[in-house]
Amino acid sequence: xxxxxxxLVYDDIRNKIIRRQMxxxxxxxxxxxxxxxxxxxxxxxxxxxxxxxDGFVEIIPNRGSFVVQPTLEDIIALYDxxxxxxxGAIKAAVENATDDTIRYLEHNLRQQLxxxxxxxxxxxxxxxxxxHWQIAKASLNPYYERFLAEVYNKVEVYMxxxxxxxxxxxxxxxxxxxxxxxxxRDLNRAEAAVIADNEKALADIRYSFxxx
Amino acid sequence: xxxxxxxLVYDDIRNKIIRRQMxxxxxxxxxxxxxxxxxxxxxxxxxxxxxxxDGFVEIIPNRGSFVVQPTLEDIIALYDxxxxxxxGAIKAAVENATDDTIRYLEHNLRQQLxxxxxxxxxxxxxxxxxxHWQIAKASLNPYYERFLAEVYNKVEVYMxxxxxxxxxxxxxxxxxxxxxxxxxRDLNRAEAAVIADNEKALADIRYSFxxx
DNA sequence: TGAAATAGCATTGTATACATTATTGCATTC
DNA sequence: GAATGCAATAATGTATACAATGCTATTTCA
Numbered sequence: 001x002x003x004x005x006x007x008l009v010y011d012d013i014r015n016k017i018i019r020r021q022m023x024x025x026x027x028x029x030x031x032x033x034x035x036x037x038x039x040x041x042x043x044x045x046x047x048x049x050x051x052x053x054d055g056f057v058e059i060i061p062n063r064g065s066f067v068v069q070p071t072l073e074d075i076i077a078l079y080d081x082x083x084x085x086x087x088g089a090i091k092a093a094v095e096n097a098t099d100d101t102i103r104y105l106e107h108n109l110r111q112q113l114x115x116x117x118x119x120x121x122x123x124x125x126x127x128x129x130x131x132h133w134q135i136a137k138a139s140l141n142p143y144y145e146r147f148l149a150e151v152y153n154k155v156e157v158y159m160x161x162x163x164x165x166x167x168x169x170x171x172x173x174x175x176x177x178x179x180x181x182x183x184x185r186d187l188n189r190a191e192a193a194v195i196a197d198n199e200k201a202l203a204d205i206r207y208s209f210x211x212x
Numbered sequence: 213x214x215x216x217x218x219x220l221v222y223d224d225i226r227n228k229i230i231r232r233q234m235x236x237x238x239x240x241x242x243x244x245x246x247x248x249x250x251x252x253x254x255x256x257x258x259x260x261x262x263x264x265x266d267g268f269v270e271i272i273p274n275r276g277s278f279v280v281q282p283t284l285e286d287i288i289a290l291y292d293x294x295x296x297x298x299x300g301a302i303k304a305a306v307e308n309a310t311d312d313t314i315r316y317l318e319h320n321l322r323q324q325l326x327x328x329x330x331x332x333x334x335x336x337x338x339x340x341x342x343x344h345w346q347i348a349k350a351s352l353n354p355y356y357e358r359f360l361a362e363v364y365n366k367v368e369v370y371m372x373x374x375x376x377x378x379x380x381x382x383x384x385x386x387x388x389x390x391x392x393x394x395x396x397r398d399l400n401r402a403e404a405a406v407i408a409d410n411e412k413a414l415a416d417i418r419y420s421f422x423x424x
Numbered sequence: 425t426g427a428a429a430t431a432g433c434a435t436t437g438t439a440t441a442c443a444t445t446a447t448t449g450c451a452t453t454c
Numbered sequence: 455g456a457a458t459g460c461a462a463t464a465a466t467g468t469a470t471a472c473a474a475t476g477c478t479a480t481t482t483c484a
Contacts, residue, residue, distance in 0.1 A: 046257075062465090063465090088297075251469085254470090428483085448464095
């Protein structure tokens with residue numbers, strides 16, 4: 001099963017951003033990419049629109065497409081929305097989480113502990129992302145999923161840019177607390193854990209930004 | 213200043229939906245629309261992508277584009293997210309609202325009262341929408357604006373479909389309460405008003421749905 | 425008669441060609 | 455010498471042409 005050209009372009013750009021082959025602010029020239037990937041500009045443009053929706057690029061009419069370059073202001077705004085959305089999502093997850101979800105989250109947490117032994121930032125980051133993502137899905141509400149996806153993506157690009165391995169600071173305890181709250185169907189405890197997690201993350205970012 | 217073809221297409225489809233010339237579930241055939249509007253399919257497809265992002269249409273790959281047709285389940289999920297987002301937005305608004313914003317909201321409320329005399333559903337609906345929209349903007353957080361826009365649009369399409377003039381049931385009192393809370397910079401009071409407003413709206417929808 | 429295969433058609437996906445817009449650099453003028 | 459206007463170029467926006475896909479109706483075989 002071979003993927004469509006636009007999917008190929010989408011993956012290519014996304015990977016380049018995540019692997020730091022493209023940087024925030026970089027302009028994406030349609031014709032060049034089309035040549036490189038052996039597709040037409042039509043597919044490039046279509047992929048760029050999706051990448052915009054998912055928070056990876058910004059398109060300025062008649063000017064061009066650029067890898068998003070969130071400012072500290074943006075990140076603060078994003079974390080505000082992220083806290084809001086995660087609070088809502090975890091409430092829904094507390095009500096709707098199935099045994100499967102819980103097992104999955106437990107598995108994820110065990111892996112996070114394993115990482116203590118031979119630490120890898122990218123591996124930890126993937127687990128962290130996956131944990132949050134799974135909770136969004138457990139809400140059984142597609143809109144939490146979609147909106148949080150955009151928020152996570154934008155934040156991730158910012159992280160890569162500042163490369164301070166922020167957000168990789170241990171959030172194990174707050175994650176564990178979130179899982180416990182879900183298991184015990186405790187709304188308040190779940191929300192408190194989300195708040196703690198977000199406050200820690202944002203504090204780390206502010207600190208990291210101040211030290212640049 | 214003449215608008216671009218894709219903007220023309222966007223407006224055309226949006227208007228047709230809102231004026232009930234197109235209905236939820238209706239398929240949109242690119243070639244037909246291109247003929248009708250005297251543009252190319254390229255512009256149609258571009259507009260359709262934006263309409264999807266804004267919550268008006270659904271695109272199924274290789275199958276076609278359709279006017280969104282939210283189910284009751286969707287609406288319940290949407291109102292969950294709406295409550296979450298509006299709570300976050302009004303907290304930010306309480307902190308950031310300027311005198312201009314407050315004056316604008318007061319003006320809007322006065323107009324809502326005026327409407328008592330000669331009532332018009334569409335006029336009231338516009339005011340209602342505008343009030344909520346203004347609060348989203350007052351958050352000074354572009355992500356609240358964007359996400360709420362999609363939620364409002366989808367809900368609006370649903371309303372038009374069921375045509376029960378729901379959500380037009382008086383929300384004046386909760387709106388007034390929201391404004392007061394913003395003026396007094398009272399976070400808890402603001403959030404309570406938002407909760408009341410959403411609960412009333414959702415209750416009306418459930419009632420209306422039951423009576424179909 | 426019914427179900428599966430197939431051929432034709434309608435529609436979407438992709439590529440190429442043309443039009444418009446923005447930017448850059450140079451020349452001209454004050 | 456600096457600023458403004460213009461021309462050339464490079465990139466994006468739009469239209470058209472071609473390819474692939476999915477749907478439907480008809481035919482064929484059990």
